[in-house]
Amino acid sequence: MKRIILLVTLCNFSLAMAQSNLNDILAAGLNDAERFTTAWLNPVTEAGVYSISNGWYNSADAKPLGGFEISIVGNLTGFKNKDDKKAFTLNTADYENLQFDDGSTSKLVSTALGDIEGVRVYVEAEIAPGITERVDFELPSGLASEDLNFVPSGYIQASVGLIKGTEVKARFLPKINTDDVKIGLFGLGIQHDFTKHLPADKVLPVAISAVIGYTNLTGEYDFTDTDVIDGENQRIDAKFSSWNFSAVASTRLPVINFYGGLGYITGKSDTDILGTYQVQSGPFQTTYEDPFKISNKVSGVVANVGTKLKLGFFRLNADYNIGEFNTFTFGVNFGFR
Template sequence: MKRIFTIILTIFAIIANNNLNAQNQNFENVLNGGTADANLYLKEFMNPVAYSIGNGLANGWYNTAKPHKTLGFDLSFNVNLATIPDVAKSFEFLESDYSTLQIDGPATSASLPTFAGGETTTELLINGTTQTIVAPSGIEEQLGDYPGPLAIPTPTIQLGIGIIKNTDLIIRYTPEITAGDFSFQSFGFGVKHDFKQWIPGMKLLPFDLSALAGYNNISTTYQIDETAGQFAEFNASATTVQAIISKKLLFFTPYAGVGVNIVRSNFALNGTYVVEENGETIELTDPLGFDFDGSGGPRFTVGFRLKFLWALALNVDYTIQKYNTLSVGFGINVR
């Protein structure tokens, strides 16, 4: 499973690295306009990445509403793909929001690509007319004929174990994995509890009904220049609270869930960077740092689990939320 994680993360690192290398000079030039404007611009640019990862983290917690018997367990590997909608491939650049960046020309606003967007030829002026740059382009053109919508994969390995009173304790953990200049680690925990048992008369109904609360956190680092102490950090967490219903039909179990997500994430560019500002060479230390918010909200999930060879299980589900998410999981399930 660790090899699968490494392959997935390496693919994403290569994609991101290609894009960042192609736009590295443009990002450095955006910094020339000052850290306040750079933080605002790059927050808009990176929003789809943060939202996709954050929404993906909130998924894959369950494949049935029925908790394990005491000491029953399941060990599963899941990949969650929170698709980036077309509306998130661009953002509206308004000159009035910036103090040193403006559009080269009479226009005072423009639609510019985010990380998930395409190419742009729009030029920006930095500090009036001291410097002109082409706004950073997105990754869409580099992907070419990429099949399907763009999504950032969020893989998880989790262990669920039955404890007492029809309750599961769920643990997610991924030790630090390094792929080139990119590193990743993750931790999370959750609780699933059958609340139907506490409602008089509901025990006789032919379905399972549970409540779930889960928290997941990831930390990623991208090493830019180790000798100069330059690196980027991205951290994200997702808390989800859901009600789940399922019905076992021999080896096939359909399930559905409804609830809410709380997603938080942040990005930081650390180290010392030399830039030109107002014709002078200056050093900036830890120039970028901003939080992403607003990507949580209500969610609805529908899916199924298929058991075979006694203990093996495959599950697939789709969640309608801020960034709609497809989840696919495979694991061992012992009641």
């Protein structure tokens, strides 16, 4: 359960592996452990990249010189109906040692987003002439088994208007640094309103802008003291980065406005399993140092539609983003223009 709480409250998308089945997975041998963990983890890191990529704009109307807005932005990236992301087919022919307990050669198993439970596997090998050793264990399930169907992210964002329709943006998550968890997020963006160059800018009912935003999230989880597996300096180091390139249009009304955008997201996640791990069960008992690194590249077209309510200095906005993973974004904003 701790891995789920960390995932939700700290918005880190790949720390879950540390608290479940790491000893068992490594007992299958390093190659099998890396292959399985990659397939298990990639969907949740992909959802994480989509989640941190949103929320860069709530209007196409760039702020004038000196105009500013400070926002608290939250994203909920859902996967309830993403069956293709909640499970993958494990074919034992692709693995060196991993076998299904019931004799199957291929079946659907859970990813870090899924809810398939009770899948038992084993590893068996001859450790000496005539002596065979076997270890049985259950494959890990995912977030849906904890009744969670979304990946969250959140941050504080600030926007300031410059000259000639240009607005710069910055986002950050205040640094969290505890005994076992470190996490932080920052990002930079720019928006340019092309309609500001038109002679009739002041009377046009709509604005059209281009937005570019870069986001970086890093997280580290030190689980040496959790007794998951014997060893030293055990930790997971996760890094996420993403670019969002969007074209945006919005209305220009005094109180309630509507906006929409079409964009392209590209990003990457790197998850390092670091430290010393002493596998003491099964036929492949050995010690691993910094066992493996998992990388996942993500890209796709996205579109969104949203609305913004302005009440003096106080504003509210919400939008729905459609892509490989759909995301609901909401913001509480304070500003002056």
